Amino acid sequence: MSRTIGPAVGTVGGPAAACDDRAVPVDHHRPTAPLPSPAGAPGAAPPVGPPPDGTGRPGAGRSWPAELLRAPVAWRTWRSVVYLLAAAPLGSAAFAALAAAGLACLLAMPLALVGVVLLGVVLHAVREYGAVSRALAAAVLGERVPAPRRRQPADRGLLPWLRAALGDLDGWRAVAFVVVSTPVRVVGLGAVALAAGTAVALVASPVAWLVLDPTKVAADGTVHRSIVQFGDVYVDTWPEAMTVAALGALGLFAAPWLARAAAAVDVALVRALLGPTRLVARVESLEETRALAVDDTAATLRRIERDLHDGAQARLVALAMHLDMAREELVGDAVDAERVGRARTLVERAHRDATEAITELREVTRSIHPPALDRGLDEALATLTSRSAVPCRLTTDLPVRPSPAVETIAYHCVAELLTNVAKHSGASRATVAVAVDGGVLHLRVTDDGAGGARLVPGHGLAGLADRVRTVDGWLTLSSPAGGPTEVAIGLPVRA
């Protein structure tokens, strides 16, 4: 597998991002559950994927001749062999058990519910077998396939349980897996054994020929000193014997690929039949991002409430208090110059409270929705970048206007990234580039600072990544130590 070399690269995005092994998927939220259906779901890919040129290039993979020469001793080969050795007997046993259980169900059918209940139990058991198969693929080959979600019976009791068990599509898919994968495993293992055995025999044949000195009598009565024969061709000279050995050696290099292919086909079946279906994977991804969206909204509301409570609201209370104190100074009979003076001081303080409350309210309202955004993302970003603490160059290319939600997300992303640049990077300049290309709004924020930025769960950048995922967007980060730092974000124009 390719490994990223060079700058630290992280990608967070929808399913398409996850199945792209050019970038290292970073999933902070469910470390145990990989992103949905990597290989199996090209059709379910969201409208946006990471840039095709890939911010993270593959590491220098081995050249194919080297790969070919290494095949017989490669880890991958032997893992595949071990996998087939374990999977074939397991599959055969499951196949036999399933056949027996199927027969039992069929025979029990006339006995009212018994056959049906038995079928439900069998489906349950087959799902467990599916779990074992996933675990085997994960343990031996490192191929992690997420488990499909289990359907809970709608109610207690036998009938709801039966309904859930018999209507469990994943159970039936697991049955299909047993039926299809077992021949693959058995035939695959057999073919590998045959190929490897033949190859070894051929390689060893010159030695056997020399030591055993066999004689063979052909149909026409001629005697050959040969141990290997192909039809009427008897291998009985040194050049011929060495050619045969060379053929065997070739076989030794080819057999590993047979093992790998068989294992790969089986893993593909595991993915297709034992993983969540494409639609389910998409639903799960949507559920996750919806939860992110809800959390994000709640956090935003909480921040706004906090800002108002600690800021403008406190100022207004102080304002009212100072005004009331001033009034009290001016009420009564003995209003002398001293009391008027105190009242003036209090009124001045109240005035200061009022101006500060206005400033704070303006900050809060701007943080909710910058007014400039009504006139377009480019204008809002122009205002934003001109206020940036670090000098910032902005380029925009927006032939189409993104939807308001996307504009708002884009604006807040740039705002937060520029704040990060000012706070953490120590950069002397930054650039913001915004362009719409092929239905995707691309944002690129770079700085010449110290680099070393990371996606830490629960913190700024990861939070941004979560936010862009809510509209099927993605975020990639490249920030090697020493800089420069580049954050690229893609958002569907319509979301």
Next chain:
Amino acid sequence: MGGLRVAIAEDAAVLREGLVGLLTARGFEVVAAVADAEALAAAVDADRPEVVVVDIRMPPTHTDEGLRAAIELRRRHPGLPVLVFSQYVETRYAAELLGGGADGVGYLLKDRVAHVRELVEALERVAAGGTALDPEVVTQLVGASRRTDRLDTLTPREREVLALMAEGRSNAAIAAALYVTPRAVEKHISNIFMKLDLPESETDHQRVLAVLRYLRS
């Protein structure tokens, strides 16, 4: 009154300073003005204030630190008068605070700070071991009470009197607030006690307790 020793805990600097200025101008002695619950506990131990004013929402979580600090302070220093401030009325907060007894307890909305005289009166009442509940708090206690059938038998006027009693006001204060004679107030009060089947109480304070107990039961 005057010279009453006060400790203030309020995280918003503008309000903290405002309160210090206001109370100092009114003759209180502010012995401590701090920004969080921990500092308040230390200040109470060190300076022995006669009454504590505390904001419910303070760092670090900005939820109910001040309330928990108030309850803890009253556990450690039984009878320590505490006046809590909040931007909102939370019935649960009021119930928790009053759960440990209503004497020397105040719960006011921050709006009350803007009515200097009411604030000072409330603070003095609490310092003297009385109760001061914001009208909003009382409204919510009445609204949250399960005794609605009995409460419904009160006339509108009697409900007003009940609310003012629950705030901790004296007969004279109630009479002034409603523009009626003290005698009329007494009459309303005895009607209320009869209708709600409450024991007659000697002092203002016992009366408040009876009413609060009734509303919370």
